[in-house]
Amino acid sequence: MDYILRTNDLSKSYRDFKALDGLSMNVPRGAIYGFVGKNGAGKTTLIRLICGLQEPTSGSYTLYGRENADREMRKSRRRMGAVVETPSIYLDMTAEDNLRQQYRILGLPSFDGLEDVLKLVGLENTGKKKAKHFSLGMRQRLGIAIALVGDPDFLVLDEPVNGLDPQGIIEIRELILRLNHERQITVLISSHILDELSRLATHYGFIDSGRIVRELSAEELEAACRKCIRIEVSNTGTLACVLDEMKLDYKILTDTEAYVYAKVNVTELVLALAERDCEVFSVQEKEESLESYYVSLVGGGKNE
């Protein structure tokens, strides 16, 4: 597979604190990659590193196949647009003037394509209105428009729907889908809301405490959510040992109940448990929600 971004054992420490702790992720070309994790998991840190705003403490990454230590890395970065944390816009300027400013910053020879970008993000009719009078959603779209100047084919968006109302969320979602489908732009989008990402992502990376705990495609996520069984046994401690040996994901609910997140050979599991004097009382197939899958990967409260 062709990858736009790959990170290899990437770490970033702030004094003794590891914000990224050996993170390895792979963003395929053409993907909408949902980068999901709780607040503080390390999403913005990763984005700041790949944008060149900070240096890794150890490990490496490649952008378009070029290593971060490569002197020519700047060339790869030119193919990338990003909105990190809040969009960097001039509030006293109109949408058009904000874009013109970005053309100048990038040293582009003309303002060609400016109207197209404004239209693409739905801000072509904002005329003389200054950005400070825009809604949060319009500002976010202006931030994306600025990131699109220079025609990047990789767009990085840090929590783009944070704080938006439902209409604003729909507009951003539709814009991202349009950019991906019509302009073949690969998108990396971070969020702590899996449900929102599930409406557009083709691939996912789940991050917890600075590490990727699972990377999978949308189809795999869908399958994983379907394949969940609820099992009732005499001792979930024994069940956990057996599931560990079988390398299956699970979540212990009580002393006698657990979820198993994989396609399980039930006969094999029951026999292994019987060998250890653990009785099986019931096995039930369960359609797992995205939400509980998320919790099984990154644990507890999703937004702490």
Ligand SMILES: Nc1ncnc2c1ncn2[C@@H]1O[C@H](COP(=O)(O)OP(=O)(O)OP(=O)(O)O)[C@@H](O)[C@H]1O
């Ligand atoms: N400059 C810094 N100095 C010290 N600690 C930092 C610094 N930047 C980030 N951190 C810490 O690193 C951890 C990861 O932060 P990061 O912003 O990457 O998380 P996040 O997943 O993007 O969360 P959020 O959704 O809240 O932005 C947090 O615990 C944060 O407090």
